[in-house]
Amino acid sequence: MKPINTRTSLKIVSRSFSPLVLSALIALSTSLVQAQQYKNVVNTRFNTIANGPLHAIVVDVADPANTAAVDRAVMTQVRSVKHARAASLQAEVETLKRTLKWKKSAFLGIPDIVYIRQNGKLVSPKAGNSRGFDLTFTIPVSTSAGDGGWTQAQHDELVTIINVMYPTLKVVYGDPSRSGVVTIVNDDNTANALSDPNALSGGTYDVSNSKIHFAVYNSIQSKVLDLTQMLAIAFRGPKVISYDAWERGMARAATLETVRTALPTLNATFGSNSVNVSDPLWSSLDRYDLMNQIPLGNDRFFPVSSVNGVANTATFPNMLIPRLSMASSAWLKVVAESPNFFAAFNQAYYAAA
Secondary structure, X not given: OEEOXXXXXXXXXXXXXXXXXXXXXXXXXXXXXXXXXXXXXXOOOOOEEEOOOOOOEEEEOOOOOOHHHHHHHXXXXXXXXXXXHHHHHHHHHHHHHHHHOOOOOOOOOEEXXXXXXXXXEEEEOOOOOOOOOOEEEEOOEOOOOOEOOEOXXXXXXXXXXXXXXXXXXXXHHOOOOOOEEEEEEEHHHEOOOOOOOOOOEEEEEEOOOOEEEEOOOOOHHHHHHHHHHHHHHHHHHHHOOOOXXXXXXXXXXXXXXXXXXXXXXXXXXXXXXXXXXXXXXXXXHHHHHHHOOHHHOOOOOOOOOOOOOOOOOOOHHHHHHHHHHHHHHHHHHHHHHXXXXXXXXXXXXXXXX
8 A cells, every 4th residue: 555645636527428417527636634624625516626535434544554453443433433323323214114114124234435544645555466457356264253254154155246246237337447456354253343233334445455344244135235335336446436426326326226237146146036126225216306305415425524523413414314315316317318327437537537
């Protein structure tokens, strides 16, 4: 890993995919500042520029090469973020289930994104050894407690999911932004693991270390949706977009589109109806017009990169659920008009970034 020493801006990616697709300017600049807070420095509509990753949990470390210390720091900070929002989110999920009379289980699967920072500089991942633009995955197997390893059975199940979903995701999302190795860590087999019985979390992607922190989920639904979502975020890797409606929204929409495409294989592998592509916490297409309200708009869905900001209140997480599902739904509407949108967008975006 090495610190990012250059200012990076995302240029305009404007293509006419369909009448529904707006020409968009996504701008992300990485400023080498020591302060934890990142914000928009230009707020012009469709021409916004941020001075850092608004959407990310930024973890300051003394030595990025000290893997054990970095992992502990990441776990501590991510635990704090998850704990701050857990009670409020779970109460809202239960209210939604009662109000909308959901009969099946619904799991939120919030994706978190982490950057490591040293002396005010964000740390970038190691470059891949080839230009094949493919990711490979390391899933450590271990019988020891607390080392982040998986049992052999857990490893084999994750490999099965990746073998089904990865090639389909490449069709939907296009090639990854770079080649490289992504390690998938068992977060439930780490010291001081955070209990998440209601599967509010969908995993954490550590951009700086190309590492997915994943949990042991009980249902195939959560395993498939959440792991595919993590793969989509890993595809962009260091080119993740700073704004949640784009990065998390696109990742969740691409996940649902990928699952829909791979559904026959998933049914054959795990049993019929084992995965529901209409999960009400992932998509709001059936209530889109009702929920499409101005207050949902924000540069981030949860203020993880802001300390003591005005938005960082006890009630703020309650907007996270509709923001996630509506962002996903908006991009699904685009894909319905232009099925190749994600792959074409990402190809142009990587070239411009």
